[in-house]
Amino acid sequence: MANIPIKSVLGAAAVIAAAQSCGKMPEKPNVIVILADDLGYGDLSCYGAERVSTPNVDALASAGIRFTNAHCCSSTSTPSRYALLTGSYPFRRTGTDIAAGNAGMIIRPEQYTLADVFHDAGYATGAFGKWHLGLGSETAMQDWNGELDMTPKDLGFDYHYIMAATADRVPCVFIENGKVDNWDPDAPIEVRYDKPFEGEPLASTNPELLTKLVHSHGHDMTVVNGIGRIGYMKGGGKALWKDENIADSITVHAVDFIKSHKGSPFFMYICTNDIHVPRYPHDRFRGKSPMGLRGEAVLQFDWTVGQVMAALREQGLDKNTIVILTSDNGPVLDDGYQDKAMELCGDHRPGGPFRGGKYSAFEAGNTVPFIVYLPEGMKHKSTSNALVSQIDFVASMAALTGVEVPDGMASDSRDSHLTWLGKNETDRDFVVSMALNRSLEIRDAEWKYIEPSKGTKFFRLTSIESGYSLDPQLYHLTEDSGEQGNVAAEYPEKVEEMKNRLEEVRIANF
Ligand code: NG6
Numbered sequence: 425m426a427n428i429p430i431k432s433v434l435g436a437a438a439v440i441a442a443a444q445s446c447g448k449m450p451e452k453p454n455v456i457v458i459l460a461d462d463l464g465y466g467d468l469s470c471y472g473a474e475r476v477s478t479p480n481v482d483a484l485a486s487a488g489i490r491f492t493n494a495h496c497c498s499s500t501s502t503p504s505r506y507a508l509l510t511g512s513y514p515f516r517r518t519g520t521d522i523a524a525g526n527a528g529m530i531i532r533p534e535q536y537t538l539a540d541v542f543h544d545a546g547y548a549t550g551a552f553g554k555w556h557l558g559l560g561s562e563t564a565m566q567d568w569n570g571e572l573d574m575t576p577k578d579l580g581f582d583y584h585y586i587m588a589a590t591a592d593r594v595p596c597v598f599i600e601n602g603k604v605d606n607w608d609p610d611a612p613i614e615v616r617y618d619k620p621f622e623g624e625p626l627a628s629t630n631p632e633l634l635t636k637l638v639h640s641h642g643h644d645m646t647v648v649n650g651i652g653r654i655g656y657m658k659g660g661g662k663a664l665w666k667d668e669n670i671a672d673s674i675t676v677h678a679v680d681f682i683k684s685h686k687g688s689p690f691f692m693y694i695c696t697n698d699i700h701v702p703r704y705p706h707d708r709f710r711g712k713s714p715m716g717l718r719g720e721a722v723l724q725f726d727w728t729v730g731q732v733m734a735a736l737r738e739q740g741l742d743k744n745t746i747v748i749l750t751s752d753n754g755p756v757l758d759d760g761y762q763d764k765a766m767e768l769c770g771d772h773r774p775g776g777p778f779r780g781g782k783y784s785a786f787e788a789g790n791t792v793p794f795i796v797y798l799p800e801g802m803k804h805k806s807t808s809n810a811l812v813s814q815i816d817f818v819a820s821m822a823a824l825t826g827v828e829v830p831d832g833m834a835s836d837s838r839d840s841h842l843t844w845l846g847k848n849e850t851d852r853d854f855v856v857s858m859a860l861n862r863s864l865e866i867r868d869a870e871w872k873y874i875e876p877s878k879g880t881k882f883f884r885l886t887s888i889e890s891g892y893s894l895d896p897q898l899y900h901l902t903e904d905s906g907e908q909g910n911v912a913a914e915y916p917e918k919v920e921e922m923k924n925r926l927e928e929v930r931i932a933n934f
């Protein structure tokens with residue numbers, strides 16, 4: 425039943441009835457997606473990490489299902505999140521690459537989103553934390569001192585408390601329901617990405633301002649909270665965030681939402697800033713990891729997960745809430761700040777057994793932790809090796825909640841909810857993902873093909889193998905999950921077959 429197009433799904437009510445009969449599914453379970461940032465396959469203790477312990481995430485995994493072959497749709501944030509929320513591959517549209525903090529909203533209101541699914545199912549919906557999909561109807565035209573004219577509200581989210589882009593990009597403020605939270609009338613906000621504001625200090629010209637973190641590459645523009653950022657910003661005053669409080673702010677708002685919606689079904693999209701750069705966790709995590717700031721940021725992520733679960737328990741909602749925890753892309757150590765992530769990593773392998781990392785076409789770029797916490801009584805198994813993809817969020821959650829996806833929407837998304845709920849271990853037919861240079865890879869449960877593409881073999885600044893090659897690459901994943909031997913020359917028919925399958929996906933005309 426997995427992987428069938430949504431249009432051929434039985435009546436949704438029938439699907440829910442079937443699920444209920446075999447596993448005590450609550451009638452309208454709350455659904456929480458916890459999306460970590462740059463958290464690698466090997467960064468959690470339940471995925472084998474030994475130099476960091478993540479008890480709260482591990483508890484989620486023991487109460488649910490831990491997937492060992494789950495993939496995001498791109499090895500960077502914006503395109504990955506675009507796919508998760510729309511069920512449409514980011515390569516189908518231009519403008520889906522890593523977004524600036526003043527990018528206009530990339531998903532357009534007419535697109536059907538994961539939030540629309542839940543909205544149509546009668547759920548209250550909220551987005552929290554890192555957004556990174558643009559805001560406002562037009563790039564660089566946002567009024568950060570008034571109300572934004574296009575926001576997640578236009579995409580099915582009733583409520584949002586978000587960061588426009590990333591913690592290393594201006595504007596360094598939270599936005600609540602279209603307005604800068606804590607907006608300071610004495611410090612009106614201006615944001616630019618094309619040129620600096622005259623007379624404003626920069627990280628490149630005023631290094632004495634870098635009191636908290638110093639950059640290693642990039643991040644030499646406006647300084648906020650003693651840390652250099654990407655982009656230029658003026659003003660902000662009391663609205664400016666303190667990096668050490670970001671996790672707390674996101675968590676507090678998420679917990680408040682849980683408390684105020686305990687009486688009716690809700691969907692939450694909680695995107696932590698951890699463990700993206702700049703890594704500057706709260707004092708209470710400092711000195712707690714042998715891996716320094718990056719390890720402490722993992723601990724802080726784990727803390728957020730613990731707070732969300734504790735809130736569910738306190739409200740008696742752990743019995744009817746499904747929590748799906750995953751990451752937007754693979755890991756990186758030095759992503760532009762001198763936080764000693766590389767030096768203190770020791771034998772920790774953030775990408776687990778996989779090759780490459782963030783930005784890369786190799787497996788560590790898009791093989792991500794994926795844990796589905798299920799209410800008591802619904803648990804069928806503890807790990808699943810099924811091949812699954814984040815592209816299936818929209819169709820799977822539509823099937824789960826009994827919503828019909830409108831024709832022509834979320835066309836790449838397939839209903840995999842029975843696999844996600846552990847009722848079968850059916851592999852997706854194929855999984856496609858995109859690397860930084862927009863080249864594509866396709867894999868099935870056995871083989872992986874990386875299409876030829878131009879570009880450096882090694883990202884020097886981040887020390888990550890790109891996986892790019894002018895030659896076609898074929899890896900026999902069942903024997904070589906570490907992608908050590910390109911066997912394209914030995915299996916020309918397989919190369920042809922995978923290439924054609926990729927081509928079919930690419931040119932699909934929905
Ligand atoms: C890169 C940034 C990196 C990070 C990334 C986006 C530099 C030198 N590097 O351009 O620090 O922000 O973009 O990461 O500026 S993502 O996880 O949001 O895709």
Ligand code: CA
Pocket residue numbers: 461462500501700752753
């Ligand atoms: Ca990311």
